Amino acid sequence: MRLNNKVAIITGAANGIGYAAAERFIEEGASVFIADFDDKAGNLAAQQLGENAVFIQVDVASRESVKQLVTAVIEQAGRIDILVNNAGITRDAMLTKMTEDQFQQVLDVNLTGVFHCTQEVIPYMVAAGEGKIINTSSVSGVYGNVGQTNYAATKAAIVGMTKTWAKELGRKGINVNAVAPGFTETDMVKKMPENILAQMRSIVPLQRLGTPRDIANAYLFLASEEASYVHGHTLHVDGAIMM
Ligand code: CAA
Ligand code: NAI
Numbered sequence: 001m002r003l004n005n006k007v008a009i010i011t012g013a014a015n016g017i018g019y020a021a022a023e024r025f026i027e028e029g030a031s032v033f034i035a036d037f038d039d040k041a042g043n044l045a046a047q048q049l050g051e052n053a054v055f056i057q058v059d060v061a062s063r064e065s066v067k068q069l070v071t072a073v074i075e076q077a078g079r080i081d082i083l084v085n086n087a088g089i090t091r092d093a094m095l096t097k098m099t100e101d102q103f104q105q106v107l108d109v110n111l112t113g114v115f116h117c118t119q120e121v122i123p124y125m126v127a128a129g130e131g132k133i134i135n136t137s138s139v140s141g142v143y144g145n146v147g148q149t150n151y152a153a154t155k156a157a158i159v160g161m162t163k164t165w166a167k168e169l170g171r172k173g174i175n176v177n178a179v180a181p182g183f184t185e186t187d188m189v190k191k192m193p194e195n196i197l198a199q200m201r202s203i204v205p206l207q208r209l210g211t212p213r214d215i216a217n218a219y220l221f222l223a224s225e226e227a228s229y230v231h232g233h234t235l236h237v238d239g240a241i242m243m
Contacts, residue, residue, distance in 0.1 A: 003030035037058065092151070163232045181210055
């Protein structure tokens with residue numbers, strides 16, 4: 001049991017990769033707070049995952065909502081050992097067609113949301129003298145991707161924030177790392193035109209998309225003591241799509 005008695009917040013855990021991570025963390029002994037905007041899927045996820053899963057509705061883009069989340073977790077669990085900043089959205093459009101709204105919405109969730117969650121959780125980790133922060137980047141942020149000006153910008157920013165927080169928080173006993181998934185079988189990729197997705201799949205040397213559990217296993221490694229000397233790193237879990 002690699003996460004025995006650990007308390008984790010996983011944002012965006014009602015669906016997709018976050019749900020798989022909640023399931024994986026619970027298998028390894030953790031209690032997980034599913035922090036998600038999606039009320040219906042969040043309640044269902046908590047029901048499916050059993051007594052070690054609690055759903056709390058949150059909009060990570062809202063500072064007030066994140067404050068309420070963290071207060072509720074501290075009231076219920078007394079501490080926060082692990083934060084996985086997994087919630088994310090896409091609003092894809094070519095640069096020439098992208099609206100101000102599409103640009104801003106993605107920044108609000110994928111970038112400002114990560115800032116909010118980490119800033120609100122950090123005081124508790126600093127007081128405890130330990131903690132694990134795991135951020136979610138993307139193959140799009142590392143290599144760029146057609147139609148994703150907004151999204152790629154946020155996912156590249158995650159790499160920079162991860163390194164900065166590793167420098168600021170390492171001496172407080174807090175590990176900070178990121179995972180950069182490749183194209184992974186979730187609702188997010190289901191929105192892509194099938195021909196483009198097929199093209200992406202065909203250039204992966206492993207000749208398949210990632211599964212949510214592939215990514216969840218990377219989160220698990222970074223959340224475990226086995227990764228205690230891995231710091232400021234972005235782990236690519238993408239089947240070597242761009243190698
Ligand atoms: N590579 C090369 N060219 C591409 C391309 C690609 N990946 N995607 C689109 N194009 C080309 C098209 O072939 C087309 O070329 P022509 O003008 O010569 O015909 C041109 O770009 C415009 O494309 P569309 O006709 O599709 O333009 P559109 O305005 O109708 O739609 C779009 C644009 C919304 C970006 C649409 O192409 C799309 O959804 N593409 C997929 C974007 C994508 O990969 N998103 C990833 C989602 S999953 C995710 O985000 C997870 C993660 O972290 C990876
Ligand atoms: P998904 O769409 O299946 O799940 C995302 C979850 O985030 C949903 O449950 C949604 O309700 C939640 N969410 C959205 N906005 C929110 C908000 N404002 N506050 C709280 N929760 C919110 O997506 P998926 O694929 O599971 O993505 C998880 C993470 O992995 C995202 O950060 C995504 O950018 C990243 N990623 C995904 C890849 C893929 O191919 N699926 C590839 C690379 C990165």
